Amino acid sequence: MIERRPFNSLGGANHGWLDAKHHFSFASYHDPARMGWGALRVWNDDTIAANTGFPPHPHSDMEIITYVRDGAITHQDNLGNKGRTEAGDVQVMSAGTGIQHAEYNLEPDTTRIFQIWIIPDARGGAPTWGSKPFPKGERSGRFVTLASGIAGDEDALPIRAQARVLGLTLAAGESAEYSFDGTRFGYLVPAKGAIEVNGIRLEARDGAAIRNEGAITVKALEDAEVVLVDSAP
Known part of the structure; x- marks a missing residue:
């Protein structure tokens, strides 16, 4: 089963400095049919104006993965971590018992991100943050694991959930x-470019909720950049 969720069907709010679209219920957007997908709870498509951002605010008991699509995001938190994550790269924050952080677009141009929240396997634990570059050339034509809590994915940024976040770039015509695993949930979004997933067409920023599929074939109709979450039920 693959359910296409067109970009224009997403909830959201435009705050001026932030234009946010929500694949799942979030903040003032509530849809009882879109409360999450397996352990995936949030997938926000955020457009952040230059020299603005999210001021300090707290989180706990959530794995928060930020995939930068355009521009860059600058992180700082109450643990003393600071870092700048550029387009195509990923940062992960395990909120654990509690963390306060800010995320700013300090760039002269617009920054666009996917912010993905995954429910951890267990509550608590010391909060952590990390980021890592993932050159697009290394995931050209194949899925590369960007963040994971699954054994064997040691090259990825660690998260505290039985889930994977994967990236893929394809040239037009490639697949x-x-x-x-038959029990797991997949959610896929093309950050850029039109694609087909098992024959179902997705435009850029559409979502695809995947269940009971043994495998998917992603075909690029245009040059494309794809993000996939594979999560436990």
Whole structure:
């Protein structure tokens, strides 16, 4: 089962400095049919104006993955961590028992991100933050694991959930496959470019909720950049 969720069907709010679209219920947007997908709870498509951002605010008991699509995001938190994550790269924050952080676009141009929240396997634990570059050339034509809590994915940024966040870039006409354990949930969004997933067409920023599929084949109709979450139920 693959359910296409068109970009224009997403909830959201435009705050001026932030234009946010929500694949799942978030903040003032509530849809009882879109409360999450397996352990995936939030997928926000955020457009952040230059020299603005999210001021300090707290989180706990959530794995928060930020995938930068355009521009860069600058992180700082009450643990003393600071870092700048550029387009194509990823940062992960395990909120654990509690963390306060800010995320700013200090760039002269607009920054666009996917912010993905995954429910951890267990509550608590010391909060952590990290980021890592993932050159697009290394995931050209194949899925590369960007963040994971699954054994064997040691090259990825660690999260505290039985889930993977994967990235893929394809040139027009290329395709790539990904296999699922039958009990798991997949959610896929093309950050850029039109694609087909098992024959179902998705435009850029559409979502695809995937269940009971042993494998998917992603075909690029245009040059494309794709993000996939594979999560436990």
